[in-house]
Amino acid sequence: MLWNAKNGEVTLDGTEMSYVSFGRGERTLVLLPGLSDGLVTVKGKALLLAAPYIPFLDRYTVYMFSRKNDLRENASIRDMARDQAKALDKLGKNRSAILGVSQGGMIAQYLAIDYPELVGKLVLAVTAPRANSLVQECVKQWISFAQQNNHKKLMIDTAEKSYSPNYLKKYRMFYPILGAVGKPSNYDRFLVNANAILGFDASEELHKICCSTLIIGGGLDKTVGVQASYELNQKIANSELHVYADLGHAAYEEAKDFNRRVFQFLDAP
Secondary structure (H helix, E strand, C coil): CCCCCEEEEEEECCEEEEEEEECCCCEEEEEECCHHHHCCCCCCCHHHHHHHHHHHCCCEEEEEECCCCCCCCCCCHHHHHHHHHHHHHHCCCCCEEEEEECHHHHHHHHHHHHCHHHEEEEEEECCCCECCHHHHHHHHHHHHHHHCCCHHHHHHHHHHCCCCHHHHHHHHHHHHHHHHCCCCCCCHHHHHHHHHHHCCECHHHHHHCCCEEEEEEECCCCCCCCHHHHHHHHHCCCEEEEEECCCCCCHHHHCCCHHHHHHHHHHCC
16 A cells, blocks of 8 residues: 555653654655644554555655654753754754744744754644744643643634634534544653643754755734744745745645645655
C-alpha cells in the first residue's frame, strides 16, 4: 500500500517519543503539531493521520512526532527542539523538510537555529517568534481551565480562538458534548507544554535561520495574531509569506489548498 502507515517510538533519556510515518517517497517531511499534543499524542494513529497526505506519498515519507512522554516540569521550547533533534538523528533523518504548526512552529524555529544540518526547508504555520501579549493571554486562560479540570471550557475556548466564523457556525452544535470527548486522565503533560510557550522567545535569533522558509498565517488568528507571521517574515532572511485573510489559527485545517501550497514550496528548486 502506498500509505505504508507505521507507528513507532524513539527512546530518549529513559523515556519514549512516539511518532507515526506514512508514504514511500525518497524525500522526508517532518510534522511537529501544536499544543493539542499535550492532550492527545500521535501514538497508534498512523492510519488516521495519513489521509490528508495521500496525494504526496509517492514522493515523500511523512513523519509526525509527539513530544517525548516524560517531560520535566520546567521543559522549555528549546529543550523540546533538542529532543526532536535527537530523535531525527536516531532515525538517520538529516536535511529533512520541517513543518511546524503553532507550538510545533516554535519548536521548529529552534530546530533550524540550533541544528541547521537537520533542516532542509522550513514551513512555519500559524506560529510566532515569541510569546506575544495575545499568546500570553490565550495560553494563561487555557492553563486556568486545565487547572480547574474544566475540559469543556478548554475545548470551547480553543475552538473559538482557532476557527473562522463560518466554520464555527457549524461547529458550535457540538459544544454540548465537548466536555466528554478527548479528556485526558490528567493535565500534567498539557501544562508542561503550555508553560513552555509562555517562556518562548526566539525573536533575536531568527537571523540564524538560513534555510528556505515558508511562513503561513491567518488574517483572523486570535491565538498568535497575524502580526506574528509578518514579524517572522521580516526577521527570517530567506523567507516567503502567505496569509489566509479570512481564516484564523486553524488555517492549516480549513484552507483546502494548505497541503498543496506546502508541497509546492517543498518541491520548488
